[in-house]
Amino acid sequence: MKRVxxxxxxxxxxxxxxxxxxxxxxxxxxxxxxxxxxxxxxPDDDDPDEDAKTDWVIALETDIVQFDPIQIGDATTSGxxxxxxxxLMTRAPDGSPIPCLAEDWDVSDDGLEWTFYLRQGVExxxxxxxxxxxxxxxFTRAQSDDSNFQAQFSxxxxxxxxxxxTIVFTLEEPNAAFPDNVIMPNGGFIPSMEAxxxxxxxxxxxxxxxxxxxxxxxxxxxxxxxxxxxxxxxGDGPILEKVIYRxxxxxxxxxxxxxxxxxxxxxxxxxxxxxxxEADPDLNVIVTPAYRSRQYELNxxxxxxxxxxxxxxxxxxxxxxxIVEAVASPITVPSxxxxxxxxxxxxxxxxxxxIGYDPDRARELIEEAGFEMVGDxxxxxxxxxxxxxxSPDHRYFMDKDISEVVQNQFAAVGIESNVKVMEWGAFLDxxxxxxxxxxxxxxxxSGADPSLFTDAKVMTxxxxxxxxxxxxxxxxxxxxxxxxxxMDVRKELYEEAQFMINENVWHIFVGxxxxxxxxxxxxxxxxxxxxxxxxxxxxxxx
Amino acid sequence: MNVLVRLSRHRSxxxxxxxxxxxxxxxxxxxxLAPEGYDDQNLAMRLQPPSNESPLGTDQLxxxxxxxIIWGAQISLQIAFLATGIGLLIxxxxxxxxxxxxGKIDRLIMGFMDVLLAFPGILLALAVVAVLGPGLYNVMIxxxxxxxxxxxxxxxxxxxxxxxxEYIEAQHGxxxxxxxxxxxxxLPNIIGPIVVLATxxxxxxxxxxxxxxxxxxxxxxxxxxxxxxxxxxRHLLRSEWWVGIFxxxxxxxxxxxxxxxxxxxxxxxxxRVRIAKKGDEPREASAEAGRR
Numbered sequence: 001m002k003r004v005x006x007x008x009x010x011x012x013x014x015x016x017x018x019x020x021x022x023x024x025x026x027x028x029x030x031x032x033x034x035x036x037x038x039x040x041x042x043p044d045d046d047d048p049d050e051d052a053k054t055d056w057v058i059a060l061e062t063d064i065v066q067f068d069p070i071q072i073g074d075a076t077t078s079g080x081x082x083x084x085x086x087x088l089m090t091r092a093p094d095g096s097p098i099p100c101l102a103e104d105w106d107v108s109d110d111g112l113e114w115t116f117y118l119r120q121g122v123e124x125x126x127x128x129x130x131x132x133x134x135x136x137x138x139f140t141r142a143q144s145d146d147s148n149f150q151a152q153f154s155x156x157x158x159x160x161x162x163x164x165x166t167i168v169f170t171l172e173e174p175n176a177a178f179p180d181n182v183i184m185p186n187g188g189f190i191p192s193m194e195a196x197x198x199x200x201x202x203x204x205x206x207x208x209x210x211x212x213x214x215x216x217x218x219x220x221x222x223x224x225x226x227x228x229x230x231x232x233x234x235g236d237g238p239i240l241e242k243v244i245y246r247x248x249x250x251x252x253x254x255x256x257x258x259x260x261x262x263x264x265x266x267x268x269x270x271x272x273x274x275x276x277x278e279a280d281p282d283l284n285v286i287v288t289p290a291y292r293s294r295q296y297e298l299n300x301x302x303x304x305x306x307x308x309x310x311x312x313x314x315x316x317x318x319x320x321x322x323i324v325e326a327v328a329s330p331i332t333v334p335s336x337x338x339x340x341x342x343x344x345x346x347x348x349x350x351x352x353x354x355i356g357y358d359p360d361r362a363r364e365l366i367e368e369a370g371f372e373m374v375g376d377x378x379x380x381x382x383x384x385x386x387x388x389x390x391s392p393d394h395r396y397f398m399d400k401d402i403s404e405v406v407q408n409q410f411a412a413v414g415i416e417s418n419v420k421v422m423e424w425g426a427f428l429d430x431x432x433x434x435x436x437x438x439x440x441x442x443x444x445x446s447g448a449d450p451s452l453f454t455d456a457k458v459m460t461x462x463x464x465x466x467x468x469x470x471x472x473x474x475x476x477x478x479x480x481x482x483x484x485x486x487m488d489v490r491k492e493l494y495e496e497a498q499f500m501i502n503e504n505v506w507h508i509f510v511g512x513x514x515x516x517x518x519x520x521x522x523x524x525x526x527x528x529x530x531x532x533x534x535x536x537x538x539x540x541x542x
Numbered sequence: 543m544n545v546l547v548r549l550s551r552h553r554s555x556x557x558x559x560x561x562x563x564x565x566x567x568x569x570x571x572x573x574x575l576a577p578e579g580y581d582d583q584n585l586a587m588r589l590q591p592p593s594n595e596s597p598l599g600t601d602q603l604x605x606x607x608x609x610x611i612i613w614g615a616q617i618s619l620q621i622a623f624l625a626t627g628i629g630l631l632i633x634x635x636x637x638x639x640x641x642x643x644x645g646k647i648d649r650l651i652m653g654f655m656d657v658l659l660a661f662p663g664i665l666l667a668l669a670v671v672a673v674l675g676p677g678l679y680n681v682m683i684x685x686x687x688x689x690x691x692x693x694x695x696x697x698x699x700x701x702x703x704x705x706x707x708e709y710i711e712a713q714h715g716x717x718x719x720x721x722x723x724x725x726x727x728x729l730p731n732i733i734g735p736i737v738v739l740a741t742x743x744x745x746x747x748x749x750x751x752x753x754x755x756x757x758x759x760x761x762x763x764x765x766x767x768x769x770x771x772x773x774x775x776r777h778l779l780r781s782e783w784w785v786g787i788f789x790x791x792x793x794x795x796x797x798x799x800x801x802x803x804x805x806x807x808x809x810x811x812x813x814r815v816r817i818a819k820k821g822d823e824p825r826e827a828s829a830e831a832g833r834r
Contacts, residue, residue: 252777272589272781326585327602393758394777401602404763408583408603419763421676 053541054241059254059263061395062424063222063247067208068201069138069189070147075444078185082534083227083243084125085189085210088116088135088182095448095531097179101130101190101211111174111485118165122234125215128194132167135159137193139169148463149187151455152177174483176490177451185446213238213537222247237537239525251394258283258518265519268397271331274516282521287331290515290530291340292444293453294332294396296389296406296508297467302437304385309369311505314387314438315355316362317413323405324511328398332511337498338457340512342530343448345494353502362413377416387417390439392427397513399440406508431466439466442513446531450494454478458501467506474500548810548817555806561799565792569615578606580613581764589782599784601774607784610766611792617767618748618796621682625747628686630740633693638724640694641701652698655691663688663746664753671759678761685750689743696739700732734811741807745800752793768793 064077069085072078090100102116122130142153155178158170171178182188192209199207208216213235214227225245229238246263248254255273257263269277277283298305298314305311321334336354339346371378371385378385387410391403403419410417422430431439443464445452456464460475474497481493501507517528525538549555568575584604592599598607640651658666663685670684704710705728713723754760755769763770768789775786809815 252779255780270777270781272778276781323585326588326604400763404603405583405585407764408581411581421758421762 057244057263058265059248066205068205072186083214084208084212087188091531114169124192132161134193152181180447180449239540284521286517289342292513294442294510299467301468309365313362313365319357331397332513334511345450378414390436393421396442552806554802558799558802568612576609576612578609580766598788614766621751622744622747624682625685626743629689633690634697637694637697641698655694658691676759681760738808742804745797
């Protein structure tokens with residue numbers, strides 16, 4: 001007994017020590033790592049070139065996952081991978097494709113043959129050459145069953161290596177979104193084939209080797225990722241020596257770190273903080289409309305949303321434009337379509353069939369569907385009209401708050417609901433498995449092509465179609481829109497598609513979330529926009 | 543009776559009682575006291591600072607914090623008593639058995655309790671919630687379980703000291719069954735320390751439950767759980783401080799109240815402690831009470 005007690009005392013002491021030690025950690029930006037270069041507290045009048053800060057520190061909400069491009073499925077990893085890997089094409093600030101690893105390309109008149117002329121003399125970070133063989137290998141992998149992007153790249157039926165730096169892709173049918181797929185972050189990122197062949201898969205996936213302006217250097221799990229400048233990069237730059245990502249889940253902590261110089265870039269802040277930042281001459285705030293839609297998705301295979309009347313009723317029951325206006329303005333703007341309003345396929349406000357706010361109409365529809373009011377809530381055959389709302393917390397702007405208002409407005413109509421807030425990873429597991437009734441989700445793209453939204457979210461079996469939505473007529477229309485080359489006709493087809501999507505009432509549309517960047521005002525050479533935001537090659541501190 | 547008189551004379555116990563009267567009053571009379579329901583949202587009145595209309599301000603969904611805190615008292619007290627009750631019942635039973643029978647049973651039970659004690663209470667509670675899933679009742683169970691080893695240790699120790707007394711031996715001699723001895727003769731003689739620990743435990747339970755709720759694992763929205771409200775308020779702490787501060791103050795008052803009362807009960811039950819009568823110098827009492 002005595003021995004047990006003494007062990008206990010030792011354990012208690014250890015816990016006490018650990019408890020004493022932990023509060024210091026968050027305050028120490030280095031987390032026990034070798035010291036960072038000093039923050040720019042010196043006056044910048046004398047010889048800025050020598051004193052200028054050369055590391056760019058970015059706050060991340062979550063840690064990275066893995067770097068096999070064909071399996072990256074989260075925005076955090078994608079952002080880091082963007083620095084390390086490159087694609088055949090990239091985007092100009094206006095969203096149009098411009099050369100990257102391919103210097104030029106041709107399309108045959110029938111739209112079926114795409115010839116890419118690859119940049120010569122490009123090397124991966126491990127020294128292996130970039131050539132047509134690597135491109136063929138990568139896109140073959142991207143077509144495999146393991147790939148998240150199988151649907152997009154299975155459009156390629158044949159790849160022919162003409163010479164070391166020329167490759168011809170033959171498509172099954174014309175595909176207007178093909179350049180967007182090649183550009184798509186993650187699937188389009190081309191990794192080193194030599195590294196893949198010489199390493200164990202698990203190691204390779206955690207030690208990304210690309211051709212990009214920055215190279216993988218160090219990862220302290222849950223703390224930070226460090227990238228260093230690639231001195232052999234083919235392009236002009238980078239000027240920075242290091243790009244450092246720090247994992248700071250707490251929004252408030254991010255804000256404080258930004259204000260004290262611990263990080264240089266945050267991409268999320270409350271409305272109140274934004275107002276303060278905008279008044280601060282030392283900080284730059286950029287807010288720009290983006291291709292980022294937010295909506296509640298209704299699982300048509302789960303009770304009670306198999307019944308379209310109930311799907312309509314929950315829409316009538318919620319005054320979404322006013323909720324968004326009150327809670328999430330000005331970052332999130334109310335919308336009435338799955339497609340982002342900033343894109344070319346959105347027909348304008350009020351054009352699409354729209355469900356407004358009318359609690360009485362909601363009650364009528366619920367009663368039509370056979371429910372009866374028992375006490376405060378509707379019931380049918382003893383089963384309560386009860387909805388669990390899966391909601392992330394601080395993943396999307398004001399997500400949980402919006403969900404709480406929805407719950408409140410549901411209750412006013414007689415729909416019982418509860419908000420289920422989970423840790424992000426567990427949340428995604430349940431949502432991807434289709435284990436939900438109604439879920440708050442967002443869909444972000446860097447391109448405006450509507451197929452990036454429709455084909456992923458509402459096409460049968462689409463890669464983001466977690467609510468099991470399916471409408472064969474819509475599928476056919478979307479395929480036709482993809483084959484069509486004439487932009488005016490495509491716009492019409494997508495307008496029709498949006499009509500069909502809205503008439504199916506698969507969603508409660510929330511709005512479009514703007515992109516936001518907040519950084520010190522002395523940052524130069526960086527012009528983020530919705531199409532391309534991660535190009536740090538010309539960035540420097542003045 | 544004597545104990546109650548002593549308690550009523552104990553100065554810090556009186557302060558504690560006063561705090562608790564506030565909290566219990568709020569919990570019992572919430573439907574009368576609270577001007578609004580706890581989920582009455584008014585999006586036009588978001589994040590209003592404290593004023594005459596909204597005495598403690600409003601939160602990010604325009605709900606009155608005054609009303610939410612008053613309703614929240616029900617939840618906090620519910621958690622506190624149920625959680626403490628779970629720890630008290632199971633822990634005391636285990637402690638009684640371990641202390642009375644000794645030997646292998648004792649080693650087995652107390653070995654297991656020592657393992658549980660090795661984890662800080664909040665960590666244990668978190669582990670249990672992780673297994674059970676978030677929710678109000680799961681938090682109660684989790685916090686209750688984390689209290690079991692403390693009760694078990696205390697009761698076992700007290701049982702050991704009483705077990706060898708002559709009056710227990712007399713019962714053995716008379717042929718009384720174990721269950722009778724345990725419930726009729728041992729338990730009443732060790733009830734004092736159990737009551738003290740239970741009172742102090744209530745405060746700890748509230749703290750732990752608030753901690754678990756703060757991490758988003760407690761009562762789910764829109765229930766006005768204080769810990770959850772503090773958690774929501776932390777995002778606004780630098781601009782709309784009242785959203786997080788007032789629920790925190792509510793937790794503070796409640797826990798403070800239970801701790802003071804617990805101290806008072808301990809002193810009242812301990813005949814060695816002199817408690818000042820009215821008019822006496824109160825310092826004397828607290829100096830003698832000291833800390834054991």
